[in-house]
Amino acid sequence: MHKFTKAVAVIGLSLIMSHSAMAETMKLGFLVKQPEEPWFQTEWAFADKAGKDLGFDVIKIAVPDGEKTLNAIDSLAASGAKGFVICTPDPKLGSAIMAKANSYGLKVITVDDQFVTAKGKPMENVPLVMMAASKIGERQGNELWKEMNNRKWNVAETAVMAITSNELDTARRRTNGSMDALKAAGFPEKQIYQVPSKSNDIPGSFDAANSMLVQHPEVKNWLIVGFNDNTILGGVRATEGQGFKPENVIGIGINGVDAVNELSKSKATGFYGSLLPSPDIHGYKSIEMLYNWETKGVEPEKFTEVTDVVLITRDNFKAELEKKGLN
Ligand code: GLA
Numbered sequence: 580m581h582k583f584t585k586a587v588a589v590i591g592l593s594l595i596m597s598h599s600a601m602a603e604t605m606k607l608g609f610l611v612k613q614p615e616e617p618w619f620q621t622e623w624a625f626a627d628k629a630g631k632d633l634g635f636d637v638i639k640i641a642v643p644d645g646e647k648t649l650n651a652i653d654s655l656a657a658s659g660a661k662g663f664v665i666c667t668p669d670p671k672l673g674s675a676i677m678a679k680a681n682s683y684g685l686k687v688i689t690v691d692d693q694f695v696t697a698k699g700k701p702m703e704n705v706p707l708v709m710m711a712a713s714k715i716g717e718r719q720g721n722e723l724w725k726e727m728n729n730r731k732w733n734v735a736e737t738a739v740m741a742i743t744s745n746e747l748d749t750a751r752r753r754t755n756g757s758m759d760a761l762k763a764a765g766f767p768e769k770q771i772y773q774v775p776s777k778s779n780d781i782p783g784s785f786d787a788a789n790s791m792l793v794q795h796p797e798v799k800n801w802l803i804v805g806f807n808d809n810t811i812l813g814g815v816r817a818t819e820g821q822g823f824k825p826e827n828v829i830g831i832g833i834n835g836v837d838a839v840n841e842l843s844k845s846k847a848t849g850f851y852g853s854l855l856p857s858p859d860i861h862g863y864k865s866i867e868m869l870y871n872w873e874t875k876g877v878e879p880e881k882f883t884e885v886t887d888v889v890l891i892t893r894d895n896f897k898a899e900l901e902k903k904g905l906n
Pocket of ligand 1: 616618666690691692709710749779806807833834
């Protein structure tokens with residue numbers, strides 16, 4: 580064969596091969612409500628790791644609202660994806676998400692936040708990977724109690740500010756768990772004040788905390804309860820704005836990875852620490868389950884609870900994050 584023809588043939592063959600290799604790489608989606616939270620970035624990173632290990636591509640899409648969520652499902656289907664993992668921006672979108680996914684034959688696994696029906700009933704038939712919400716909340720309450728005693732605060736001059744997001748079930752269970760643990764430890768119930776946050780971010784909890792602080796000028800020391808790091812960060816920022824010193828405030832967040840900047844500050848703040856669960860496992864395991872479901876027909880468990888959690892503070896956060904490969 581002529582040299583040139585041969586070269587073209589080789590190129591042609593390799594094109595065909597790479598094309599068929601491409602066609603074989605499975606695509607799976609990973610949709611998250613708040614990509615600005617390191618929590619979700621960590622889930623994405625570990626979903627990618629699963630994709631590398633097992634040989635599939637992860638299509639990562641931010642879905643901050645209902646419209647973006649439904650559009651994302653359309654574009655996943657158009658790109659030939661077989662299914663997706665999702666942390667929905669609103670649990671009540673569950674039925675609409677399932678209807679659209681089913682219309683395309685896409686498999687769905689939920690992570691972090693459980694779907695509910697329009698009437699607020701949990702959609703237990705959709706597989707869910709989530710943290711042990713009540714238990715992690717109890718741990719928050721117990722750690723707040725412990726640190727309050729370390730500081731030898733006078734309970735009579737202390738109050739709990741619980742910033743709530745009760746419409747989100749996992750959030751409600753965490754803050755209730757925390758308040759229950761504080762009561763069980765002996766904290767007076769009448770000094771536990773609740774305030775709802777208008778949005779699940781720092782500005783929302785900052786506003787909620789400010790309104791609480793002006794209502795209780797008599798309180799010297801504050802314990803801050805909330806469902807994740809951003810909630811506690813908003814609360815702590817509000818106490819700072821109103822002149823509280825770090826030694827009179829204890830906030831313990833949940834997520835850990837969202838607290839790294841705060842814990843890295845050169846001076847301590849009222850943000851004492853955070854409970855670090857396993858965003859790595861949430862990200863890896865949820866999409867691995869989806870992959871096994873699609874490729875091997877392994878039906879995923881309806882409920883996978885991730886229980887592992889560690890308290891990180893300014894003293895140990897670097898080492899603890901490193902242990903989990905999260906630095
Ligand atoms: C919810 C919260 C996140 C994170 C996850 C963990 O989705 O909004 O910040 O705490 O739960 O499951």
